[in-house]
Amino acid sequence: MSELKERIERLYPQLVEWRRTFHQYPELSFQEVNTSRQVAEILGRLGLEVRTGIGGNGVTGLLRGSVSGPTVALRADMDALPIQDEKECEYRSRVPGVMHACGHDAHMSMLLGAAVLLSEMKESVKGNILFLFQHAEELVPGGAAQMIREGVLDGVDVVYGIHLWTPLPSGVVGFREGVLMAAADSFELEITGRGGHGGLPHEAVDAVAIASHVVVNLQTIISRRLDPLQSGVITVGTIQGGQAFNVIAEKCRLTGTVRSFDPVVREQLVKQIEEVIGATCRMYGADYEFNYIWGYPPVVNDPGETRRVAKVARQIVDSTHVREMQPMMAAEDFAYYLQERKGTFCFVGAGNAELGVTYPHHHPRFDIDEQAMKVGVELLIRSALDYLGETSGSAL
Structure with a gap:
């Protein structure tokens, strides 16, 4: 020794x-x-x-x-x-x-x-x-x-x-x-639709349903828009929306994290995330507020x-x-x-x-x-x- x-x-x-x-x-x-x-x-x-x-x-x-x-x-x-x-x-x-x-x-x-x-x-x-x-x-x-x-x-x-x-x-x-180790960013998203009766969805704009589409659509950024030889992760960690089983939620809040190794990919991901959120919300007639928090490099x-x-x-x-x-x-x-x-x-x-x-x-x-x-x-x-x-x- x-x-x-x-x-x-x-x-x-x-x-x-x-x-x-x-x-x-x-x-x-x-x-x-x-x-x-x-x-x-x-x-x-x-x-x-x-x-x-x-x-x-x-x-x-x-x-x-x-x-x-x-x-x-x-x-x-x-x-x-x-x-x-x-x-x-x-x-x-x-x-x-x-x-x-x-x-x-x-x-x-x-x-x-x-x-x-x-x-x-x-x-x-x-x-x-x-x-x-x-x-x-x-x-x-x-x-x-x-x-x-x-x-x-x-x-x-x-x-x-x-x-x-x-x-x-x-x-x-x-x-x-x-x-x-990766760069680690985070985001906050609030989707605003129009609340309504759970049995009359045609009279409402369902923020929870739209949020569900956003979650799925965000994953297409990784699977279809990111070079397969590059690396990235988009994770939606929380979804909070609605207060009663028979009421269509007017608002839904999501938070998540974004991980990447390459600075170019990092910039690309934040741009494409907002594009997907905006397109999805517009398609269903909802408004949204999006905040991207740049974390550690x-x-x-x-x-x-x-x-x-x-x-x-x-x-x-x-x-x-x-x-x-x-x-x-x-x-x-x-x-x-x-x-x-x-x-x-x-x-x-x-x-x-x-x-x-x-x-x-x-x-x-x-x-x-x-x-x-x-x-x-x-x-x-x-x-x-x-x-x-x-x-x-x-x-x-």
């Missing part, structure tokens, strides 16, 4: 304690007041240059190495989700209707662990490392864009992020050069930095456990950092069937194999040191 692995092993009980504390006291997006305070206190005790309130609840800690050089940013997200925790364990959420159902509690713990160990290795750091704790990843407009606007990337040369991922077995590292990893992290991962786990990922239609506001600086975003597996850790992200019984945090900590540390070592001429 390497010296670094031994240090991580000794720190592991603290990683678990941090993670379970965060898990028991989760805070929603833009409400991470106590979480950010706890993070700042730990960073302060390490002697780092701490900055708080960045873009809202964002926190950073800057470690200045033994010699001047470039700056690596390592990012973790802090917010939880509006989900009731249904797990039966001692560390289940104590906040009704709120839980860490995506692993952000562990992301914070891993980054704090990296901060502890890198602070102890300060003489080996040939440059600077910025520990970036971001609020509000789960909710548009997201914390990343807010922190960037307030200068969080000033002086930063490269940025790395890790997401624990239960669909991957614990300890597996997943990477991909180029596009990894796609996550596009820098090829060189992705190869670096994959190389480092093979030094940590068996090479068979370092795998190329397929692009996915999930989204992440880490994309904004990658629009500003080179870097990469990767996954570390945290699923474990033997422990019953098989539930997907955003599930009420979501949990992780906490052993995966060891891989995450080492990957953060070694990636940062590899970059700084290479740029200073003394790579690991």
Whole structure:
């Protein structure tokens, strides 16, 4: 076992304690007041240059190495989700209707662990490392864009992020050069017809029936108007209309999400969605109000930095456990950092069937194999040191 692995092993009980504390006291997006305070206190005790309130609840800690050089940013997200925790364990959420159902509690713990160990290795750091704790990843407009606007990337040369991922077995590292995750937009639609008696439909304009046609017609955009070699998703997630079984609804409200990888396709989809909605409503004599909300852009990893992290991962786990990922239609506001600086975003597996850790992200019984945090900590540390070592001429 390497010296670094031994240090991580000794720190592991603290990683678990941090993670379970965060898990028991989760805070929603833009409400991470106590979480950010706890993070700042730990960073302060390490002697780092701490900055708080960045873009809202964002926190950073800057470690200045033994010699001047470039700056690596390592990012973790802090917010939880509006989900009731249904797990039966001692560390289940104590906040009704709120839980860490995506692993952000562990992301914070891993980054704090990296901060502890890198602070102890300060003489080996040939440059600077910025520990970036971001609020509000789960909710548009997201914390990343807010922190960037307030200068969080000033002086930063490269940025790395890790997401624990239960669909991957614990300890597996997943990477991909180029596009990894999708752009994620949303829309709101209200259709206005003319209400009437359920037995006299010819005297009404049925908003629910029109909404049903809209849902079906929107899918023809993907099946008939989008190049089959391109990718896109249009999902109508909610339909709300009508108040009584024998009354034809005057209004019906729909909301949905739109996912894509390519900027041209993204623009094409929003144009065609409104065309389909407009044509369908006009055909049946209804009016409509349509609002399209631009969300996070796609996550596009820098090829060189992705190869670096994959190389480092093979030094940590068996090479068979370092795998190329397929692009996915999930989204992440880490994309904004990658629009500003080179870097990469990767996954570390945290699923474990033997422990019953098989539930997907955003599930009420979501949990992780906490052993995966060891891989995450080492990957953060070694990636940062590899970059700084290479740029200073003394790579690991």
